[in-house]
Amino acid sequence: MINVFQPMLGEQELAAVREVFESNWIGRGERTKAFEEGFARHLGVGPRHVTSTNSCTEATFIAMELADVGPGAEVVLPTISFVGAGNAVASRGARPVFCDVDPRTLNPTADHVEAALTPRTRAVVVLHYGGRPGDVARIAELCRERGVLLVEDAAIAVASRVDGRACGTFGDMGVWSFDHGKILVTVDGGMLYVRDPELAARAPKLAYLGMEQVSGYDQALRARTRWWEFELSSFSRRSVTNDVLSAVGLVQLGRLPGFVARRRRIAERYDRGLAGVEGLLCPPPLPPGHESSHYMYWIQLEGGIRDDLARDLYERGIYTTFRYPPLHRVRAYGSDAVLPGADRAADGTLLLPMHQGLTDADVDRVVDAVRECVRARLGRRRSPAPA
Structure with a gap:
């Protein structure tokens, strides 16, 4: 059977995983940090603006929280979208408002998005269908004019660009997928980009239970006693990835x-x-x-x-x-x-x-x-x- 989607993994990825096993540290660590930094360079943004996650869907859920999407709000998204985007909106008590797409490219135009905007629109989520950038530049301009946030679902647009600018960085936030069927594969995983520095600083906390301090080792370097204690900034989920998957991602990023x-x-x-x-x-x-x-x-x-x-x-x-x-x-x-x-x-x-x-x-x-x-x-x- 010739498959629709299929990863390409080999000896380089196996060797990278073996190194992680031999290090005795398989959780989130230096390789995850290196993968985030490498992906940020690929996008052309600063490393503090990206946060790795265990899936693109979790990155989208976090984006909706950062966008303060909640009951009474509306979020416009093309009806030709992954169900995870719709669920991220609906789970916040907000209303997904579906817009039409061009029947040939399956991407929405700025006119499609504008027709769906209302005074209750809090954000717009656009998918880059098939990896094609679509009308993203005009949609980003429209969102800025209307004062609504733009989240780019770049799950399948990991190397897509317009005039040299990476898809996922035109709006306020962008999300990517690295699951088993994507181009760059970590087996399961995702990435979140956040333009605003203050919101970007919140993203890692939302990805790890809302904890202000997540590493006892790091805290031990700064505190004399009780480095195992922590504070919470929110009641969040655990959405982080680990060094095993990030090691695979680093190899895949090079390929x-x-x-x-x-x-x-x-x-x-x-x-x-x-x-x-x-x-x-x-x-x-x-x-x-x-x-x-x-x-x-x-x-x-x-x-x-x-x-x-x-x-x-x-x-x-x-x-x-x-x-x-x-x-x-x-x-x-x-x-x-x-x-x-x-x-x-x-x-x-x-x-x-x-x-x-x-x-x-x-x-x-x-x-x-x-x-x-x-x-x-x-x-x-x-x-x-x-x-």
């Missing part, structure tokens, strides 16, 4: 440019192989100055054949999927929004395998299967009924 370069070549090979297939659209070209992480590669299909094509490909050993199902259709959120662009995209879009472990032969196998199956499915739909 990231090569991973993204390989994904770019795969996307280009898909573009060439699927060009001109009747009834099929490839992703639109990136605007000038935009760099994608190429986390997803999707095709869009006419004739209502998407679901049948997914089954055909699965039976040929090619796994496909669609992410992310529109949140305005999830009953638990209680939305009555009418979002035609998102509905159109969700009902006709299919994600093809995209990971740096794919060989050229794998990509060609997918291309050949897609071309053959699309042609067969559309031919059946268009054939006249027997007399």
Whole structure:
């Protein structure tokens, strides 16, 4: 089976984990600090503005707390988003307000976001679909003009940029994912960026039970006695990562440019192989100055054949999927929004395998299967009924 997403881990990562085991310190320590510092350099921000977490979802929950999202507030987010973003809003007693997306890029435009803003809007959360930056610069400007906070869900945009600026740093906060299916993998993990220095200083405390002092070793260097005592700044969860996962992350961070370069070549090979297939659209070209992480590669299909094509490909050993199902259709959120662009995209879009472990032969196998199956499915739909 050719997988949609797949990590690339090897001897370098195993060696890094072995070093952590041999150090006898596997909790949060120097390697976690080094991973945070390295990721901050990758973003082009100061290390005190980033905090590692045990998942991107936890980073989003912390962002909602830092944004003071609570009962009576509204948070605008594209309906094509990960459920963790919707849950982070709803768990605070706030109301998720879903906006539409462009049916081709599956990203919201500034106009989509503006149409959903109300006097109760406290924050906006935007996803960079498939790793494409989207209209983030205009959305950030809009949020500043309206006095609402912008949180960028850059979970799948770890190397995405606009005019050299990293996605996740256009707004007030940004979050990233390093789980088993992402490009940069720590097995499980996330990162939070906070622009405001005071809020950034609060983030590590919120990630560790609200404790003002989290390391007895560090405290022992400064206190003569009772370094095990602590104070609380809030009643928070434990959302930290550890040195085992951070050691993996440090290796993966060094390999990231090569991973993204390989994904770019795969996307280009898909573009060439699927060009001109009747009834099929490839992703639109990136605007000038935009760099994608190429986390997803999707095709869009006419004739209502998407679901049948997914089954055909699965039976040929090619796994496909669609992410992310529109949140305005999830009953638990209680939305009555009418979002035609998102509905159109969700009902006709299919994600093809995209990971740096794919060989050229794998990509060609997918291309050949897609071309053959699309042609067969559309031919059946268009054939006249027997007399």
